Amino acid sequence: MGTLALTACQGSGSAGTTGANDELTIAGQSDNLTQVFNPFLPNTAQGLTYTSQGSGGFIYEPLVQINTVDIGNDLPWLAKTWRWSDGNKTLTLDLQTGVKWTDGTAFSADDVVFTFTLLKNYAALNTLGAEFAKVSAPSASQVVFTFAVPSQQFFTNIVSCPIVSKHIWSAVKDPTSYTDKNPVGTGPFKLSTFSAQSFVLVRNEDYWQPKAQIKSLRFVAYKDNAGMTNALVQGQADWAGSFIANADKTYVARSSHNHYWAPINGTDGLIPNLERWPLSDLAVRRAISLGVDRKQVAAASNDVAATSVTGLPMPAYTSSIAPQYKGLNFVQDVNKAHQTLTDAGYTKGSDGYYEKGGKRVEFSISFPSSYTEIAARAQVLVSQLKDIGIKLNVDTTTVNDINPMTAKGDFDSTMGYPVNSAPRAFSYYNDTINPNLYYPIGKSTPTWQNIERFQNAEAATLFDEYPKATTDAQRQQIIDQLETIFVENLPWIPMFYWGSYSDYSTAKVTGFPTPQDPYFSPVPNPVVALRLKPV
Incomplete structure (x- = not known):
């Protein structure tokens, strides 16, 4: 989400009224802000920090x-x-x-x-x-x-x-x-005040590192991206980590102080439930992968179209790509998408959609209604899949409900993997396709890994063997084989590379990461907060 400068002339009750540049307002997202700072529980105030x-x-x-x-x-x-x-x-x-x-x-x-x-x-x-x-x-x-x-x-x-x-x-x-x-931590800030709309963290004066130059952080919770964007554009927040549609025009152009940067962190796309038809059929998944225009899907949310067929984010993971897949990228081929379905025994009905065994190729995509960036991509997919004879329905839910739904397998498809893979090729595949992390439908995956419920005996063995590898060459050989399994089985369909959406204003402080100085993730975090200097 975007961030805007707060001015010292704002009236009482507005963000930033502590005077000059003493306080930064951080915009966050929550359906129901409650005073829960247990760092191990989801959907809490602690989740904003x-x-x-x-x-x-x-x-x-x-x-x-x-x-x-x-x-x-x-x-x-x-x-x-x-x-x-x-x-x-x-x-x-x-x-x-x-x-x-x-x-x-x-x-x-x-x-x-x-x-x-x-x-x-x-x-x-x-x-x-x-x-x-x-x-x-x-x-x-x-x-x-x-x-x-x-x-x-x-x-x-x-x-x-x-x-x-x-x-x-x-x-x-x-x-x-x-x-x-009333959390007691070791961090650079500690809780001061809390309300149903916002809470304030004040600087830890006895912090073990050089203390922050910013005296306090006000976290304000918004229901959705639209509310956050409006607050940022109106100058009611200084820093956020969320998506803004048409950010350059909507936010950056409004002030020379406004910045929007989303360094590529991972890959996302259509995540199927592999135990529900029609996405359980590899032919359907291949047809979707062939038929979609990834650039158009990515453009809907200001993202970058996925390229490598391995699913690994590029160019960051270039060194991890197997020789046979270097430079091998996704290519849209609508005719081949149709051919893939017909070769698999699907026929097109009078309504323009493919069917098989009397059942139409139709499924839903589930995501929180407040996630406007996913909604924008989903609308593009509805149109694109219709063009290749597949019906996609939008099924929205709440922020609090989406992870429990996908953990239990109570979905046809979704977008937005609930885990953030560490920046390592093994971690990326381990989080998304490790068959050893399979749980049957109805039983929640405890760490939200392999939510599509991919099963593959060869992959299961490779994931078991990887920790036993003693050299980088051996580890890369296993990664190469996992890439082949991914390409041949398409357990989920990469469509775009996601970034750490971040929006910040330099009107009150400087020191944020930039493309020229990418020292850390630009989303609200203490590493950056400790480097910020008042103007």
């Missing part, structure tokens, strides 16, 4: 900040160094010293061990899928994870988890329902 793998930690901090823009240059955070040993079955992290919780209690390795023991004991809290055999603290400043199998590939899952305090959380009877109304 902590998202995994790339922007964690205004209040609760991770061990490492994973860099999704400058890939590979992850930032030491609560952990200052780390190393793997014992054939990648042991991970040792040395922690920062002098860190305190905002109630003045000293932070130590015991807090880290407590947090991960909590995740191990309560699977519902382990949304990042952090798997390990044992975690221990040899000293107050060192933590050691041991794994049953080589697990370096899951580094991001481990180090992205928010760390909570042992002295407070050990007294919590049920952490799966704990609201944590």
Whole structure:
């Protein structure tokens, strides 16, 4: 979403009234803003201040900040160094010293061990899928994870988890329902005031790193993108991380201070339920892939059309592409799309849609009605699929309901994978197509991975073998084979590359990441907040 400058002359009650550049207003999205800051629960106020793998930690901090823009240059955070040993079955992290919780209690390795023991004991809290055999603290400043199998590939899952305090959380009877109304973290900001419309985080004056130059952050919740965009355009917010239609005209052109940047982070498209016809039929999926105009789909949301048939985001993953797929891109071929269906025994009915066995090739796409960028893409797909004889229906729901629906398999298709794959080729495939993460329809996938419910014996074996690989060449060989499985089975249909939508104004502060200085993700996050300097 976009962000606009707030001026000092705004009236009482408006964002930014703390004077000059002391406060930034951050626009976020929530159906129902409640005072819940438990970092392990979805759809809470905490969700506006902590998202995994790339922007964690205004209040609760991770061990490492994973860099999704400058890939590979992850930032030491609560952990200052780390190393793997014992054939990648042991991970040792040395922690920062002098860190305190905002109630003045000293932070130590015991807090880290407590947090991960909590995740191990309560699977519902382990949304990042952090798997390990044992975690221990040899000293107050060192933590050691041991794994049953080589697990370096899951580094991001481990180090992205928010760390909570042992002295407070050990007294919590049920952490799966704990609201944590007054959170005590180690982060650069702490909760000040809360209302049903917004809440304020103030600067942690005793922060273990150089403290923020911005004194406070006001998080304002909006129901949908339209409300956020309006607030940003009207100058009621300074920073956000969301989609703006026609951003250059709608937002950037309104002021020389307004900026919109969405560095490519991943691939998205049509995600089918592979256990529901007609998308269970590979011929139908291939016809859709052949028939769509990806540039038009991407343009509907200011995104970039997906190119590589491997589904991997390009050009960031160029080095991970198998030789046979380098430069092999998706090509629209409507005639071939029709031929694919007819060769598979489909015939076109009088209504212009293909059918088979008396059933029309028809399915729905489910997504939250407030996600205007997905709605724009869906409308393009409705028209494009009609042109190739496939009927697509739009089925909207709420932000709170979409993830439970897809986790249980209660959908025909959707768009917007509910997990953010770490910037690694293995993680990307592991999150989206690992058959070992298969759950039958009706049983929720606990980490929302493989929601399309892809099953493939060869792929399952490869995912098991990858952790055992001891060299980069061996690991790449397995990735090459996974790419072949993806291309030949098309478990989901890549259509566009998504970025970290970000909108920010430099009227009050400078120091945001830019295409010229892409030091970190530009969405609201503490790494950037700590670099911002008042004008």
